[in-house]
Amino acid sequence: MKISADLKAFQARLGHEFKNAELLTRATTHSSLSSATRPDNQRLEFLGDRVLGLTMSEALFQADKSAAEGQLAPRFNALVRKETCADVARQINLGDVLKLGRSEMLSGGRRKEALLADAMEAIIAAVYLDAGFETARDMVLRLWGERIEGVEDDARDPKSALQEWAQARKQNPPRYETVERTGPDHAPVFTIKVVLESGESEQAKAASKRNAEQSAAKALLNKLEAENG
CATH class of the missing domain: 3.30.160.20 (Double Stranded RNA Binding Domain)
Structure with a gap:
């Protein structure tokens, strides 16, 4: 399956070239444009949320071996919350390649926080299905970057x-x-x-x-x- 020049450029920003390009197309398709022949990214979002959760749980568990559950939980929440996912999505300009229905485009869907966060989770799932957990985990850790090191400050509501x-x-x-x-x-x-x-x-x-x-x-x-x- 051939992909557009925009998606090729996005792969470079993401740091992963898909073997199965259909996964990338699906991950970037919003429900406002879905059809019987064009599935949206909602199922991938569900899976990506779990991959992200496991990645961050493992990273936090390994980073601070003396931290109690009560310390780890707010750090985890800060790293997986919608605002953080949307921030990462903006970092790689995910909004630019989203496939949206006309009404969603006109209402500024490419900039909506919830929509960007959901799409970011879908991208994580697509990478997981395309190349396995280790590749998806490495990508997440790279994209989240300094957010993980500075999570103690972000975890404070x-x-x-x-x-x-x-x-x-x-x-x-x-x-x-x-x-x-x-x-x-x-x-x-x-x-x-x-x-x-x-x-x-x-x-x-x-x-x-x-x-x-x-x-x-x-x-x-x-x-x-x-x-x-």
Whole structure:
């Protein structure tokens, strides 16, 4: 099966040349374009999620042999969550080669976090089926790269940590306000401000309210830590 020039270039970015090109085509086909003769990537997504999970479980288990389950679990969650998968997908420009239906294309599907994350999991499964677990694992470890080494910081949920900070000082929970929403409907940008009862505040922008809230909370935590040593 011949593949397009775009998919050939994507293989180079991915670092894997498929023996079975049909797997790559399927992994990049969204359900909005699927048909009886063109299967989508949902089944591959299911498998890829498990391959990713095993890869990260093994990597974390081997990296810190003294870590308890309670330490490993948040690190694992940080590495396999949708936001991280979507970030890796953007790193290799996966959105550029996705096959989408017209309505999904018009609504900015190539930039949607959930869609990119699902497609990234499908790609992992496709590599696994094409070349086996070791090849898929090596690819995941290479693409996730420094995220694995720095996972301790990412595993810390900023919103939860900020709430704990406020509770320890007998303050009410932090308040999150939507300052601004810009951009078209298919690609919005939210500016969120977080405010503590004691008056400290910070704000951040992101493509979703959740991410903007997390970024604002992290910025405020960093500010508080700097001020309090």
